[in-house]
Amino acid sequence: MALEELNRLNTLAFTHRVFAVDRIGLLHIAPENLAHRLAPIQAQFGLSELMMLSTCNRVEFTYLAQQAPAPEFNRAFLQALYPELVSEQIEAFVQNLEAYSGIQAVEHAMSVASSIDSMILGEREIITQTRQAYEHCHAAGLTGDVLRILNKHTIQTAKRVYSETSIASKPVSVVSLAYHQLSRLELPLEAKILMIGAGVSNTTMGRFLKKHGFTQFTVFNRTLEKAQQLAEELGGQAFPLKELDTYQGGFDVLISCTGAEHLIVASSLYEQLLQGDTNPKTLIDLAIPQDLDPTILAHFPNHYISVAQLQAISDQNLQVRGEELSRVLAIIEEALREFEQLFLIRQAELAMRSVPEEIKRIKLDALQEVFKEEIDALDPHSREVLEKVLGYVEKKYIAGPMKLAKEILVKHG
Numbered sequence: 001m002a003l004e005e006l007n008r009l010n011t012l013a014f015t016h017r018v019f020a021v022d023r024i025g026l027l028h029i030a031p032e033n034l035a036h037r038l039a040p041i042q043a044q045f046g047l048s049e050l051m052m053l054s055t056c057n058r059v060e061f062t063y064l065a066q067q068a069p070a071p072e073f074n075r076a077f078l079q080a081l082y083p084e085l086v087s088e089q090i091e092a093f094v095q096n097l098e099a100y101s102g103i104q105a106v107e108h109a110m111s112v113a114s115s116i117d118s119m120i121l122g123e124r125e126i127i128t129q130t131r132q133a134y135e136h137c138h139a140a141g142l143t144g145d146v147l148r149i150l151n152k153h154t155i156q157t158a159k160r161v162y163s164e165t166s167i168a169s170k171p172v173s174v175v176s177l178a179y180h181q182l183s184r185l186e187l188p189l190e191a192k193i194l195m196i197g198a199g200v201s202n203t204t205m206g207r208f209l210k211k212h213g214f215t216q217f218t219v220f221n222r223t224l225e226k227a228q229q230l231a232e233e234l235g236g237q238a239f240p241l242k243e244l245d246t247y248q249g250g251f252d253v254l255i256s257c258t259g260a261e262h263l264i265v266a267s268s269l270y271e272q273l274l275q276g277d278t279n280p281k282t283l284i285d286l287a288i289p290q291d292l293d294p295t296i297l298a299h300f301p302n303h304y305i306s307v308a309q310l311q312a313i314s315d316q317n318l319q320v321r322g323e324e325l326s327r328v329l330a331i332i333e334e335a336l337r338e339f340e341q342l343f344l345i346r347q348a349e350l351a352m353r354s355v356p357e358e359i360k361r362i363k364l365d366a367l368q369e370v371f372k373e374e375i376d377a378l379d380p381h382s383r384e385v386l387e388k389v390l391g392y393v394e395k396k397y398i399a400g401p402m403k404l405a406k407e408i409l410v411k412h413g
Contacts, residue, residue, distance in 0.1 A: 194251035
């Protein structure tokens with residue numbers, strides 16, 4: 001039965017549900033290295049198609065092989081692909097990976113691209129990551145017909161999920177919520193932005209601000225090199241954190257997110273940073289524990305955005321997204337049925353692709369060998385009519401059986 005071919009499809013997934021993000025990072029392979037890292041593995045294990053998806057919280061391998069995933073294969077696969085990992089690391093990955101085969105692998109791919117398998121429900125970025133993962137592997141010559149069909153239908157399903165449900169309508173990441181809150185204040189684009197910390201949160205926040213036209217950035221960080229990297233990206237200045245108490249450049253927006261276990265900006269330091277300016281300032285404290293002395297809020301005019309406030313909004317938005325989950329699952333269920341039909345039709349096309357050439361060969365044999373003498377005896381008009389009749393029959397004979405074969409395969413699977 002044609003759907004049995006789908007059982008060759010397998011996925012090995014290493015996700016945030018089981019592994020810490022830093023552990024998943026051990027499996028990451030840069031796009032430019034995919035070809036020379038994965039092509040030998042594909043050949044070694046006889047995988048007709050292979051694709052790798054790598055994000056900050058998951059690494060997945062989807063491939064076509066004769067056998068379903070088994071611990072022995074998974075272990076050998078990882079050992080060959082990651083010779084730098086020690087046996088204990090390999091074993092931990094083998095024992096805790098998630099494996100999917102056949103239609104379950106298809107459903108998993110759709111769930112991932114639709115973000116319901118993500119660390120943050122409804123994050124749209126995963127659809128781009130999925131599409132780019134396929135494109136990188138296709139460019140490396142690793143994919144074929146099955147993964148092409150799977151990727152196309154998966155992306156179409158995810159787009160439908162995002163357009164027909166509210167799964168991604170309300171932001172839930174703290175940084176994106178902070179930017180939304182800040183944007184409501186309608187600050188001028190020339191506002192001076194003072195950033196304390198150059199980690200992931202402040203980097204993302206800085207990129208949001210630069211993208212929307214803000215131009216004046218000053219970055220302080222405990223490690224000057226990281227401050228310089230962020231400042232260069234934002235087109236701003238960088239200083240070591242130890243020089244914060246001598247900074248005299250002033251600010252309109254202060255964004256702080258460090259990993260310190262103590263207050264970074266005491267009330268006295270804050271007053272010094274103001275340089276006598278009495279206008280209300282916008283303060284965004286994304287740190288846990290917080291970086292800003294709470295007394296600042298009482299003693300100086302400000303617009304304050306805290307991580308606690310943002311988390312409360314995030315929780316509300318996550319609840320809204322969760323309520324959309326049943327609608328997403330219904331779309332995926334329908335998409336799975338559609339995929340099965342598409343897959344069967346494609347299998348029929350592949351199985352019947354030799355038919356047109358065979359019919360053409362028979363026609364040529366008839367014209368040039370079997371009935372050559374009789375045809376040569378015909379007058380030009382009769383020969384022209386005969387060739388038109390044969391051409392018409394040829395087209396109809398090709399189209400009819402092809403259509404019938406597809407219908408039979410779809411009906412009987």
